[in-house]
Amino acid sequence: MKVAAALCFLAVCTDALQSARIAQRKRVTMAAIKPGSGITVLGPGEKKVQILAGKLASKMGYKATxxxxxxxQLNLSRTLAYGKFYSPxxxxxxTSVKFAMGADAIGNALKDSEGLVIVAEGPMSExxxxxxxxxxxxxxxxxxxxKHGGSTGAMKGTEDKIKEVAVELGVEWSITRVGLLRGGGPGNVARGxxxxxxEFFYTTNPELNSFQKDKYADQYLLGTKLTAGDNVDFNAFTQVLSSQMFSSANDGNSNRLSAASTLLQSLRQTASADADFGISSIRxxxxxxQKSWDEAFNxxxxxGVGTTRYEEGDLPEEVAQAEATLNLDESGERKSFKLGASTRAEETLRKQQIGHFIPFVILAVPLVPLLIK
Incomplete structure (x- = not known):
C-alpha cells in the first residue's frame, strides 16, 4: 500500500525526535478539537467513510486532509466528494477537503493536525x-x-495499540464501532x-439492491444511537439479518453519514475522551x-445509551414539508415507509452512468418470516 510506504519514510524522519518530544509533553486533558484546527483522515478501511469524514469536517470548519x-484514487475521491465537474x-x-498523496504531502498534513481520524475494517499494522x-x-x-465486537475480536490488537501509543504521547483516544455500512450519499437529490x-456515489453503484438500501438510508435513517462500550450484539445471526434488512433500522446497520459524523464528533466532544462507542442508525x-450530538454523547x-433527537425547527424546510405528509394513506393514517427511496428516473440515470442495465433477482431467504411482524 502506497500510503503505508509513505508513512514508513516519514517514520525514519520522526523517530529521532520522539524521545525529546515525549519527555516534554504532558497529557492533554479533555482536549476537544475545535473547528479551525487541522485534522487528517487516513487508514486502510472504507475509503467512502474517509472521504465523507473529510468533506463533513470541512463543512464544520476544520482544515481537513x-x-x-x-x-x-485521488481523482475518484474528488469526484465522490464534489462531483465530476469539481476540479478540472x-x-x-x-474551503474544501484537501487530498494528500506521497510522503511530503502526508507529512505536511500530519505536522499541522491536532486530530487524527483512522478508519479500519480489519487489523492494522502496528x-x-x-x-x-x-x-x-x-x-x-x-x-x-x-467494528462491533472489536475489543475482543480481530480488531483487539489494533484498538489496544491505538490506546497504547496515545498514552505514550499524552493524547486522548476515542473508538467508534460500526456494523454493516449503508448510505453516505447526498440524500434526496431532487429536493436539493x-x-x-x-450524487456520483449513487449513479455509479452497479448493484441495484445496494443502491436502493443506500438511497433509503440517506433519506430515512439519518439519526444515530450511541451505545457506550462494546455492547452492541453483532453475532453471526445478527449480521445475516442485517444484510437482509431493506427498509428498517437495526443495531447491525450503520449509515456512513452516522459513522463519519461520530468519528468527527469524537474529536470535539469532551464526553468522548478515552471512551468507546458502538453506533447504530435510527430514524x-x-x-x-450539533446540540443533538452534544446531548447524545453526554x-x-x-x-449507557444516547440517541440524537430533533426539536421543532431542526429539520430543513423542504424536509419538514415532506415529513408533514410522510407515510399518510388516503384516510390520513400513518403507514409504513416505502421499500425504495429512488425514482424510476434516478434508476435510469444510474444504469446509464454504469453503462449497462443490471437485472435483479429477488432472493428468497429463510429469514424473510423473521422480518414480517
Whole structure:
C-alpha cells in the first residue's frame, strides 16, 4: 500500500525526535478539537467513510486532509466528494477537503493536525499506527473506526495499540464501532439535499439492491444511537439479518453519514475522551444538529445509551414539508415507509452512468418470516 510506504519514510524522519518530544509533553486533558484546527483522515478501511469524514469536517470548519494512495484514487475521491465537474484543473479549493498523496504531502498534513481520524475494517499494522500518530507533533486526540465486537475480536490488537501509543504521547483516544455500512450519499437529490457525498456515489453503484438500501438510508435513517462500550450484539445471526434488512433500522446497520459524523464528533466532544462507542442508525430525516450530538454523547456516557433527537425547527424546510405528509394513506393514517427511496428516473440515470442495465433477482431467504411482524 502506497500510503503505508509513505508513512514508513516519514517514520525514519520522526523517530529521532520522539524521545525529546515525549519527555516534554504532558497529557492533554479533555482536549476537544475545535473547528479551525487541522485534522487528517487516513487508514486502510472504507475509503467512502474517509472521504465523507473529510468533506463533513470541512463543512464544520476544520482544515481537513484525506490521505489517498495514487492518482486514480485521488481523482475518484474528488469526484465522490464534489462531483465530476469539481476540479478540472486538478486542484482542491480552499474551503474544501484537501487530498494528500506521497510522503511530503502526508507529512505536511500530519505536522499541522491536532486530530487524527483512522478508519479500519480489519487489523492494522502496528507500524502504520505508530508512524501516523508519532508523525503528528500537535496531536491531541485520535479517533478510530473499528467494528462491533472489536475489543475482543480481530480488531483487539489494533484498538489496544491505538490506546497504547496515545498514552505514550499524552493524547486522548476515542473508538467508534460500526456494523454493516449503508448510505453516505447526498440524500434526496431532487429536493436539493446535500448531506453527504455527491450524487456520483449513487449513479455509479452497479448493484441495484445496494443502491436502493443506500438511497433509503440517506433519506430515512439519518439519526444515530450511541451505545457506550462494546455492547452492541453483532453475532453471526445478527449480521445475516442485517444484510437482509431493506427498509428498517437495526443495531447491525450503520449509515456512513452516522459513522463519519461520530468519528468527527469524537474529536470535539469532551464526553468522548478515552471512551468507546458502538453506533447504530435510527430514524431521522436530516443529519442531527450539533446540540443533538452534544446531548447524545453526554447521555451515552451517563446512561449507557444516547440517541440524537430533533426539536421543532431542526429539520430543513423542504424536509419538514415532506415529513408533514410522510407515510399518510388516503384516510390520513400513518403507514409504513416505502421499500425504495429512488425514482424510476434516478434508476435510469444510474444504469446509464454504469453503462449497462443490471437485472435483479429477488432472493428468497429463510429469514424473510423473521422480518414480517
Amino acid at each position: 484525506v490521505v489517498v494512495d495514487d492518482d486514480t 484543473e486538478g486542484k482542491d479549493r480552499l 507500524k502504520f499506527i505508530e508512524t501516523a500518530m508519532r508523525g503528528a507533533p500537535k496531536l491531541k486526540r485520535v479517533s478510530l473506526m473499528s 439535499d446535500d448531506f453527504g457525498l455527491d 431521522g430525516l436530516a443529519p442531527p444538529t 447521555e451515552a456516557v451517563s446512561d
